[in-house]
Amino acid sequence: MNNGGLTNSREDAGAVAAARGNQVSDVVIRLAGNSQDGIQAIGGFLARLAGRTDKDVMTFMTIPATISGGPSIFQVRLGTGEVLSPGDDVDVLVAFYQHSYQDHLPTLREGGILLYDSDHVKPNHEEHRYRAIGVPITSRTVEAIGGTARDKGKNMFVLGLLARMYDLDVAKLETMLRAYYQGKSEDVVRNVLLAFNAGYSYNLSQTFSFTTSAVAIRGGQVVTDGNQAIAYGALAAGVRFGAAYPITPWTSIMEILRAELPKYGGIFVQAEDELAAVAMACGASYAGRVALTGSSGPGLSLKSEAIGWAVMAEIPLVIVDVQRGGPATGLPTNVEQSDLNIARYGSHGDCPRIVIAPCSVPDCFYTTIEAVNLARQYNVPVIVLSDQALATRVEAWPMPDFAKLVQELPLDLSPRGPDFRPYADTPDGIAQHAPPGTPMVDGKYPIVTGLEHDEYGHPANRPANHALMVAKRRRKLKVLEAKLPKPELYGPPEGDVLLIGWGSVRGVIQETVDRARAAGERVSAAHLRYLMPLQPGLKELMGGFQRVFVVELNDAGMYGYGQLAGILRASFCDPKIQGINKTDGLTFKTREILQIMREKIQTQLAPAAAGA
Amino acid sequence: MTTEMATLPAPPARYTKKDLVADHPTWCPGCGDFSILSTYFKLMEKLQVPHEKITSVAGIGCSSRFPYFVNAHGAHFLHGRGVPFATGISLTRPDLHVFMFGGDGDAFSIGGNHLDHAARKNIRMTYVIMDNQVYGLTKKQTSPTSPQGFRSKTDPTGNIDQPINPIKKVIAAGATFVARTHSHLPNHVAEMMERAIQHDGFSVIECLSECSEFYPAAFDGANPRKGGTFQLVPADHDVTDELAAYRLAMSPFPGYFGVFYQVQRPTKNALEAQLIADAQARVKNASPTELLTQTFERFK
Ligand SMILES: Cc1ncc(C[n+]2csc(CCOP(=O)(O)OP(=O)(O)O)c2C)c(N)n1
Ligand code: SF4
Ligand SMILES: [Mg+2]
Numbered sequence: 001m002n003n004g005g006l007t008n009s010r011e012d013a014g015a016v017a018a019a020r021g022n023q024v025s026d027v028v029i030r031l032a033g034n035s036q037d038g039i040q041a042i043g044g045f046l047a048r049l050a051g052r053t054d055k056d057v058m059t060f061m062t063i064p065a066t067i068s069g070g071p072s073i074f075q076v077r078l079g080t081g082e083v084l085s086p087g088d089d090v091d092v093l094v095a096f097y098q099h100s101y102q103d104h105l106p107t108l109r110e111g112g113i114l115l116y117d118s119d120h121v122k123p124n125h126e127e128h129r130y131r132a133i134g135v136p137i138t139s140r141t142v143e144a145i146g147g148t149a150r151d152k153g154k155n156m157f158v159l160g161l162l163a164r165m166y167d168l169d170v171a172k173l174e175t176m177l178r179a180y181y182q183g184k185s186e187d188v189v190r191n192v193l194l195a196f197n198a199g200y201s202y203n204l205s206q207t208f209s210f211t212t213s214a215v216a217i218r219g220g221q222v223v224t225d226g227n228q229a230i231a232y233g234a235l236a237a238g239v240r241f242g243a244a245y246p247i248t249p250w251t252s253i254m255e256i257l258r259a260e261l262p263k264y265g266g267i268f269v270q271a272e273d274e275l276a277a278v279a280m281a282c283g284a285s286y287a288g289r290v291a292l293t294g295s296s297g298p299g300l301s302l303k304s305e306a307i308g309w310a311v312m313a314e315i316p317l318v319i320v321d322v323q324r325g326g327p328a329t330g331l332p333t334n335v336e337q338s339d340l341n342i343a344r345y346g347s348h349g350d351c352p353r354i355v356i357a358p359c360s361v362p363d364c365f366y367t368t369i370e371a372v373n374l375a376r377q378y379n380v381p382v383i384v385l386s387d388q389a390l391a392t393r394v395e396a397w398p399m400p401d402f403a404k405l406v407q408e409l410p411l412d413l414s415p416r417g418p419d420f421r422p423y424a425d426t427p428d429g430i431a432q433h434a435p436p437g438t439p440m441v442d443g444k445y446p447i448v449t450g451l452e453h454d455e456y457g458h459p460a461n462r463p464a465n466h467a468l469m470v471a472k473r474r475r476k477l478k479v480l481e482a483k484l485p486k487p488e489l490y491g492p493p494e495g496d497v498l499l500i501g502w503g504s505v506r507g508v509i510q511e512t513v514d515r516a517r518a519a520g521e522r523v524s525a526a527h528l529r530y531l532m533p534l535q536p537g538l539k540e541l542m543g544g545f546q547r548v549f550v551v552e553l554n555d556a557g558m559y560g561y562g563q564l565a566g567i568l569r570a571s572f573c574d575p576k577i578q579g580i581n582k583t584d585g586l587t588f589k590t591r592e593i594l595q596i597m598r599e600k601i602q603t604q605l606a607p608a609a610a611g612a
Numbered sequence: 613m614t615t616e617m618a619t620l621p622a623p624p625a626r627y628t629k630k631d632l633v634a635d636h637p638t639w640c641p642g643c644g645d646f647s648i649l650s651t652y653f654k655l656m657e658k659l660q661v662p663h664e665k666i667t668s669v670a671g672i673g674c675s676s677r678f679p680y681f682v683n684a685h686g687a688h689f690l691h692g693r694g695v696p697f698a699t700g701i702s703l704t705r706p707d708l709h710v711f712m713f714g715g716d717g718d719a720f721s722i723g724g725n726h727l728d729h730a731a732r733k734n735i736r737m738t739y740v741i742m743d744n745q746v747y748g749l750t751k752k753q754t755s756p757t758s759p760q761g762f763r764s765k766t767d768p769t770g771n772i773d774q775p776i777n778p779i780k781k782v783i784a785a786g787a788t789f790v791a792r793t794h795s796h797l798p799n800h801v802a803e804m805m806e807r808a809i810q811h812d813g814f815s816v817i818e819c820l821s822e823c824s825e826f827y828p829a830a831f832d833g834a835n836p837r838k839g840g841t842f843q844l845v846p847a848d849h850d851v852t853d854e855l856a857a858y859r860l861a862m863s864p865f866p867g868y869f870g871v872f873y874q875v876q877r878p879t880k881n882a883l884e885a886q887l888i889a890d891a892q893a894r895v896k897n898a899s900p901t902e903l904l905t906q907t908f909e910r911f912k
Contacts (some may be wrong), residue, residue: 052912222911236904241704243696260907262891264900267703267884272729276696279689279726283669283700286687287708291700309690399908406901436667436685436701436708443631445664447679449688458635459680 025211026079028087029162032104033096035072038155043074044394045159045180049173050078051223051396071099076394078166080210084507086393088589092165093130094158095121096137105130113206115161117154133206135161144198145191153195160199167209170200222399226364226390230320231256233368234292236402238409239318240266242292243280245273248332249391250296250322257292274302278319282306285315286448288411288435290376294320294384297339298329300346307381308347309450311473314423314431316375316382318368323387325585334585335389337503338554340563343383344532350470352477354378355532357385359506361395367529369405376409378476379431385531387553389587390504411435418442421455425468429475481533487541491517491524497597498545499525499580502552502564505588509551512590516597523597531564539572547601549580551593556581578604627663629653634683642828644795644821645675645742651801652682652711652740659809667708669698671723673715674749675742675821692722695730695739702737703881709809712739717747720756720776727816732786733880734813740805741816742795743778744823745830752826759865762827778818779861783854783873789815790857790873795822796835797842800869807871813879834866845870 029046031039077087089109095101095116101123108114108130116123118134125132141157156177163170177196181189224232231253234242240261244254257268271277277293284291295303300321310317323339325331343355354374358367364386371382416434418441423431434446446457452469454460487500490510497516501509509525516523526541528534542548550565561569561579569577580596582588632653639645656666666684670676671694679686685708689697694712702710719727719741730737746764747753753766757778761770782790789811791804801819808815820831832838845868850856857873895903 048911220912222908224911228911232904232907235900238900241700243700260903262884262888263895263898263903265888265892267888269699269703271696272725275693276699276726276729279693279696280700280703282689283687283697283702284704285700286697287701287705289704291704305690306693313687399912400904402901402904402908406899406904408900434685437664437705438685439664443683445634445684445686447686447688449680450690451688 022208023211024091024166024208026077026083026087027091027166027208028075028077028089029092029094030073030075030090030104030107031094031096031158032071032073032100033094033154035070037072037096038152039072039074039096039158042155042159042162043076045173045176046076046078046162046168047394047396048176048223049168051221052169052172052176071103073100073104078210084511085590086587088591092162094162096154097121115158115165131206133204135202135204137161140198140202141195144194146194153191156192156195157199160196161202161204162199163196164200164202164204165207167207220399221396223394223396224361225252225392225394226358226361226386227252227322227392228256229361229364230294230358230368230384230386231260233365234318234372235260235264236365236400236406237290237369237372238407239290239292239372240264240409241268241281241284241289242266242294243269243271243277243284244293244295245271245277245299247296247299249324249388250294250299250320252391253294253320253322274299275306278303278306278317281317281319282310282313282315285310285317286313286433286435288413288433288437289409290316290318290372292318292320292372294318294322296322296324296332297326297342300339300342300383304342304346305348307353307383308349308351310381311347311351311353312349312450312452313448314379314473315433315448316379318371318375318382318384320368320384320386322391323385325583331585333388335387335504335553335587336583336585337385337387337505337552338563338583339385340502340531340552340554340567343385344567350474352474353380353532354382354477354480354530355385356382356530357503357528358390359503359527359529360397361390361393362397363529364390365397365400369407372409374480377430378480379433380473380476383532385503387504393504413437413439415439415441420444420446422446422448422457423453423455423469423472425455425472428479429472430479477533481536484530484533484535486537487526487528487535489524489526489541492522493524493541494544495522495524496546497521497523497601498542498548499523499593499597500528500548500550500564500568501525502528502531505551505553508588508590509593512551512593512597515590516594528564531567534567534571538568539574542572542574542577546576548574548577549597549600550577551580551588553582553588555583626660627657629657631663632656632666632683634681637681638677639674640825642822642824643674643748644744644819644823644831645678647795647798648713648740648742648801648819648821649678649681651798651805655802655805655809656684659806661709661809665708666711667701667705668711668713669701670694670712671714671718672749673718673747674823675713675715675744676718676749678713692718692724693726694718695723695726698737698739699730699733699735702735703884706881706885710737712737714739714741715748716741716743716745716755716757716778719743720778720781724756724776724781727782728785731782731788731814731816734786734788734877736813736879736881737815738805738808738811739814739816740808741778741818742821743818744821744827745775746823746827748823748826764826777861779872780858782816782818783857783861786814786877787816787873788813788875788877789871790818791816791871792818792820792867792869794820794831794834794842794869796831796837797869800842804871807874811874813877831866834869840866842866843868845872851875
C-alpha cells in the first residue's frame with residue numbers, strides 16, 4: 001500500500017504534479033543519521049555512480065570520533081558540470097532520526113526537500129519553508145528484507161529512494177552493488193538488493209532528472225577519496241618503504257599502503273610511535289631511496305626533531321600531514337588548516353624544507369608524486385599538507401595515465417670516485433649521497449650526521465662553516481623557487497579584491513569569485529600550491545588589487561590574519577594583506593566568505609591609493 | 613625489496629683493521645669504549661664482512677660517536693632514535709650488516725620504547741649498548757642504569773630511583789640474542805660480538821663500559837685485574853630457557869657475563885620478505901603499472 005509519500009498534509013497534489021520531472025543541474029544531498037547506519041555507503045555509491053556517468057561529484061563527510069553510536073553525516077553534491085565545493089545549502093535532507101532532523105534542518109535551503117523516516121521523525125508541520133516527504137524507511141526496510149531482519153539495510157533502501165527521486169541509472173547502481181558485496185554471503189547480497197529495490201519502487205511524490213552536461217566530463221572517471229589518492233600516488237611515484245602510526249584522519253593512507261606495498265615489493269611498518277616512524281623513514285631514505293611517513297597534527301609535532309635531522313643531513317623524505325583541528329588532540333574528525341606554521345617551520349634551528357598543499361582529490365595524487373620527486377631532486381624533506389576535508393572527500397577524476405606516470409626510484413651503488421664530497425658547496429647547494437653499500441674508491445667512507453658538518457660530512461663547528469652550510473641549505477630552496485610556476489589566477493589580473501587561498505579551499509574560493517562577479521564585484525582569486533618556498537610573481541599579482549584577503553581555515557590570530565596571511569605579510573611587508581578566517585571545524589561556504597569579505601570592506605578604511 | 617647489484621671492480625683484497633680506522637676517537641683517556649672499538653675492528657678483519665656493507669648507526673652520546681671512528685658507512689642520528697633508524701635500513705637493505713652502538717641513556721631512557729619494539733619484531737641487527745651507568749656526554753647526570761645512591765649532578769645526594777635491569781628488559785621485550793660483557797675483558801667482548809653477529813635476528817649486548825671521567829671504577833667489582841670476580845654464565849645454563857635467564861639476570865652486581873638467552877624466531881625481515889613473495893605470487897608478479905591500472909579500473 002503506497003500513499004505516494006503523502007504523509008504530510010502540505011503535500012497537496014498540485015505541488016506534487018508541479019515538482020515531478022523537474023530538471024536540475026546540481027543537487028546537494030545531506031544524509032544525517034548515526035554512524036552505524038552506513039550512510040557513508042550511500043554517499044559512496046552515489047559518488048561512484050556519478051563518476052561512471054557524466055556527472056561530477058564532491059562529497060563532504062563528518063564522522064564522530066567514536067566507533068559506533070553518535071550522529072554522522074555524509075553530504076554529496078552531484079552536478080552536471082564542474083563541481084567545485086560540497087555546496088552551501090542542502091537541497092535534500094535525509095533525516096533518519098529526530099535528532100538528525102533537528103540538528104540539520106537549518107542547513108536545508110528554502111524550498112528544499114526534507115525526506116524523513118516517518119517511523120522515527122515527527123517533523124513540525126507548521127514549518128512551510130521546505131517540502132516534507134515522510135517515508136516509513138525503517139518498517140519498509142524490515143518488510144522488504146523479511147524474516148527476523150532488523151533495520152540493517154535502511155541505507156540501501158534510501159539509496160533506492162534517491163535513485164528514484166533523481167532518475168539515476170539503476171542498472172549501473174545494481175551492478176555496482178553486486179560488485180561491491182561480491183564475496184559476501186548470498187544472504188547479504190540478496191538483502192542489499194531487496195532493500196534497494198524496495199526503496200526504488202516506493203512511489204515517491206517528487207522526482208527530478210538531471211540536465212545533460214554543459215561541460216563535457218569524460219565518462220569512465222575514477223572515484224576515490226583524497227587519502228586513497230595520496231596512497232596510490234606514493235605507489236606510482238616509486239615509494240617502496242613507509243612507516244607510520246595510526247591517527248585520524250591520516251590512518252587510511254597507511255592502511256592502504258600496508259595492504260598494497262607487498263605487491264609492489266615494498267614494506268610498510270606500523271611503528272610504535274611517530275618518533276620511530278619518522279626515524280625508520282629517515283633510515284630507509286639514508287639507505288638509498290625515498291621513504292614516506294605521515295600523520296595528522298599530533299604526530300607531526302612528534303616528528304619535528306627528525307625532520308630537522310633530514311634537513312641537516314640532506315636526506316630526502318616525504319611527510320604527509322592530514323590536518324585536523326588542533327592544538328593537542330583537538331578536533332580529530334574536523335577540518336582545519338592550522339598546521340601551516342608547523343609544516344613550514346616545525347623543528348628547531350633554521351630548517352628549510354618544502355611544503356606543498358593539494359587542493360582536490362586528483363591533486364592529492366599528483367602532489368604526492370611531485371613531493372617524491374622534489375625530495376630526491378633536492379635531497380630535502382617535503383611535507384604534503386592535506387586536510388580532513390580532502391581526506392574524506394570523494395571526487396570523480398580522470399583515470400591517471402599510469403604507463404607514463406609510474407616510476408621506479410633507482411638505488412645508485414656505483415663506486416664513488418676519490419675526493420667524494422657529499423656536501424660540496426656547489427651553486428645549487430644540493431648534497432650528493434653515497435648510500436651504504438657503495439664502494440668508495442679512495443677507501444674513505446661517509447658518515448651522515450645531524451651535527452653541523454663540512455663538505456666531507458665531518459662534524460665541524462667552525463663559525464664560518466655553519467654560516468656557509470646554513471646558506472647552502474637555504475640556497476637549494478631558492479633554486480627551486482625560481483623554477484616554480486606563478487600562482488594560479490582565477491579571474492582578471494586587476495580588480496578590487498584578490499582572494500588568496502591554499503589547499504582544500506580552492507574550489508569554494510573560485511565559486512565565491514563567480515558569485516561575487518555575478519553580483520558586479522571586481523573579485524579575483526589566486527591559489528598557492530607551494531607554501532615553502534612561495535611561488536614567484538606573488539607581489540606583482542597582489543599589485544593589481546586594492547585589497548588582498550587570505551582565506552584560510554585557521555584563527556585570525558592576535559592581529560586579524562591567519563597563518564598564510566602572516567607569512568605573506570612578513571614576506572612582502574604589505575599591510576593590505578588581510579585575513580578571512582574561520583575555526584568552526586567545517587569547510588567554508590561561499591556565503592560565509594562573501595559575507596566576511598563584504599563586512600571587512602565596509603568596516604575598514606579603503607587602503608591608501610597606490611603611490612600615495 | 614630488491615637491491616640492484618652494483619657493478620663492482622675486481623673483488624677487493626682482504627682488508628685489515630687499519631683500513632677500518634677513521635678519526636682518532638674523541639673519548640677521554642681510559643674510557644671503556646676504546647676497547648669495544650678495537651674489538652670491532654679485529655672482528656671485522658676476522659670475519660671480512662665486505663667493507664662497503666658495514667653500516668654503523670648510532671644515536672647521541674659519547675658512545676654514540678662510535679660511527680665516526682669507524683671508516684665504513686654510517687649514520688649519527690638522534691638521541692634515542694638510532695634503533696628505528698637502523699630498522700629502516702635493515703628492512704630495506706638485506707645486503708647490509710647493520711650495527712647499532714650507543715649508551716645506556718640512549719637505549720633505556722629516551723629510546724626505551726624503540727628498544728622493546730625492535731626486540732619483539734626481531735629486526736635483524738646487532739646492538740652493542742655501552743652501559744657506563746651515567747650520562748657521559750652531558751657530563752654526569754643520573755642514567756636509567758645508575759645504581760641507587762649514585763651521586764650525580766642531577767642527584768647530588770644520591771640517586772633514589774630503582775635502575776632498569778637491562779637484561780630482563782630486553783628478554784621480556786622479545787630479543788632473540790641477549791648477552792652481557794665487560795669492556796675490560798676484550799676477549800670476552802670479541803666472543804660475545806661474534807656470536808651476536810652470527811645470530812640471525814635482533815641481538816643485544818650489554819657491555820659494561822667504564823666512564824673514566826664521571827663514574828670511574830664503577831665495574832671494578834667484575835674486573836679480576838682490580839680484584840673483582842668475572843663470573844661466567846654457568847656452562848650448563850640453557851640459553852633457550854627464559855626463566856633461567858631471568859634468574860641469572862637477577863643476581864646482584866657484578867652478576868654474570870655471557871649469553872643469557874638465545875632463540876631462533878623468524879625475523880621481521882624474513883616475515884616481510886615472505887609477505888612480499890606471497891603477495892606478488894597472488895598478483896602473478898604484475899608490474900606496478902599493471903597493479904595500479906587494475907586497482908583504478910575497480911575505482912571506475
Ligand atoms: C632530544 C635530546 N635530548 C637530550 C639531548 C642531550 N643528550 C645528549 S647525549 C645524552 C645522554 C647520553 O647518555 P648515554 O646515552 O648514556 O651515553 P654516554 O654519553 O654515557 O655514552 C643527553 C641527555 C639530546 N642530544 N637530544
Ligand atoms: S665522558 Fe665518560 S663516556 Fe664520555 S668519553 Fe669520557 S670517559 Fe668516555
Ligand atoms: Mg651512559
